[in-house]
Amino acid sequence: MRGIQDVYSATKKVVDLWSYDSKTVLYSSSIGALVFPVSLGLIQHFVFRTISIANGHLLAPVLGLAAVGLSGCASAIAVTEASYRLRVKQNYYYWRDEPAIFKLPKPYSLDDKDLKLLAAYFMGTVIVFKVFRGRFASVLPSTVKSPGAFANEGIIGSHRYAHKSQRQKIVQIGQKFGCHTCGRKWFIKSFIADHQPPLSLSRNNKTKKYLLGLLQYPKVQQKLYPQCVRCSLKQQKHLQSPGNYSEVVSHASSLRIYHLFLPLPYIWAFLQDVLNHL
Structure with missing residues (x-):
């Protein structure tokens, strides 16, 4: 004492x-x-x-x-x-x-x-x-080819586009954690359900074969994360033209505790x- x-x-x-x-x-x-x-x-x-x-x-x-x-x-x-x-x-x-x-x-x-x-x-x-x-x-x-720096929570997806209930859940996650790529969440009206890995890459992997087509690469597990429109456009540009657009996205202005x-x-x-x- x-x-x-x-x-x-x-x-x-x-x-x-x-x-x-x-x-x-x-x-x-x-x-x-x-x-x-x-x-x-x-x-x-x-x-x-x-x-x-x-x-x-x-x-x-x-x-x-x-x-x-x-x-x-x-x-x-x-x-x-x-x-x-x-x-x-x-x-x-x-x-x-x-x-x-x-x-x-x-x-x-x-x-x-x-x-x-x-x-x-x-x-x-x-x-x-x-x-x-x-x-x-x-x-x-972040990189547009994998879950970003703010990918705190996602939901299980498939090789198809997200349906209505999945999109609603993604909006809720986005309002809580922000865009998984850049972290922005204020003044964002809606979030896109972003497939990771991106569907175009996943589909390409799924159709590749080796050993004369007897074996296939295993299917990649898809997850959906909330993404803002700006980062979604950056992702599309890079996937369509990797040589002209970088896959790296900085997020220096997105602050957390x-x-x-x-x-x-x-x-x-x-x-x-x-x-x-x-």
């Missing part, structure tokens, strides 16, 4: 100290929250899309994890830099009981200590991403202050 009281007392002292600089915390945390999804979007568009690696790639989870961690490091650096610049602008005068909020470490020199700090931010961001139920492969762009970045530098500083006051 004594230990709980000590932690409560130390936490209260730290909260009182931090209240002097709440505007700085809010401002710099907002900067970090903005930098995280922007960094992920830039990596997705200018790296993965450029080299045509999508969410269905074998290495997508590993590459997505690296992108999340690196974006977290960039956001953490943005938090510390924004905090420093605002405090300099406001000409803060420090007192004897200076909280860790006023001396956030800035990992710029990349010595052993800074690398450990960046590694902590990297792992912290990855853990938060998973706590918010993010999938590492989902930060990569796992794109939220917690201000890890402040969390680390807060814990340091609590421990120092015990």
